[in-house]
Amino acid sequence: MSVKSAAARYREEIGEVRAVYRDRPSLLFALILGGVWLLFTVFTLINPGETFVLAIAPSVIFAVICGLIYLYMGGEALIIAERGVLIGSAAPGLRPYVIRYEQIAPGSVVPVTGARHYSHAIGTGVVPQSTVRRNFWTSQGVHFVGPSPREARRHKPLVAPFLDAPVNPTDGRTMWFAGTGSSSPHEAVRHIAEAARRAGLNELAERTQQAGLVALDADPKNGGGRLPGVA
Template structure:
């Protein structure tokens, strides 16, 4: 794959994580402008600690217990390193890339393509920085968060969420090169993206605010005041309110009115 064009002369340098060749290429192909910010779901410190300890238990553990030789332990260590490396490579390929006129969100891994969402397909007043695990966020939704719009990883409780056009519509619009607008979208979802840590979580929110304001998106001035600071979210109507989840999208424990029978 050839790298996409670099930033325009005088354009600000992208902030956040590294803008790889694939990021630049897909940004150029999306037609949504140059890269402004990149956030990747790479492992945080607790995640690395868990991986290292797990690998040690499965490789060195049998040797320390006298059940294998040092040579066998070395082979096991190499095996687990390769296995964990491949798994983490795919999981850490999840990115949210803020462009001039929209975002790319999803997997940038091998044979994978992220979803392209123009700012017209996102409600800026629903952007939030939340603290909660996958199960908590899933229980707020009627589909329990099982959707392509949930781009989460196990090692992070820091999420950036927003209501936008459903992934299937984003994929169809990109394939047909059609416009995508939230006002006319036949299906919407709560998008959830795991940030690596609090600093990166706040950076994503601010990058979204800055890019949307520069693009003249209505409601962009409300992003930081509504989204920050990050707050814990519980499975309750108040938790759903915090994430600006529409009533019809909510799970039973997050509804303010009983579900119709």
């Protein structure tokens, strides 16, 4: 599912798209994939097949595999619409999470830098979570407290439920993070504030507009305590 098709699928629920932030793979990741493909190609050419087709077939297959890896790992997006946001992968066959603005806790939306330290800041370590949309190249993004991943799903996935973050036993909410790629997380937060104001959610809009940057580093105490929802 592309960004355009995802927006069209959920337009009735969250309205028209106002901004899109793609957390695309870094140049380093692309070079690593290219290097892996080149390495496998060299190995296959050392002992090529009996025909031209058999000789190049492994190289073509490896290229397709690397291309699919790049496509699916690079499909992460934060789509900001009139009445809510879409978070998750827009790669073919996958569907993002749908979160309406009234489901977001006022005062919890903040821009974040140092995103490679995010998981440690919220106390999950290296354990992947379905609500933390971050790859190793992600350097910045938006954090907020919203609905459980089960509430935000509009499909029945096979693997994602096993990666769901625990919800707060008091209000049933959980923490979310979405990367903004090379774009400023401040800009994404501003778009959310403007959309929330147009939707009539003034408290969410005002507190989001006033949100300060949370800069994370290797010491969780320097930023984790300022992330809304982190005890």
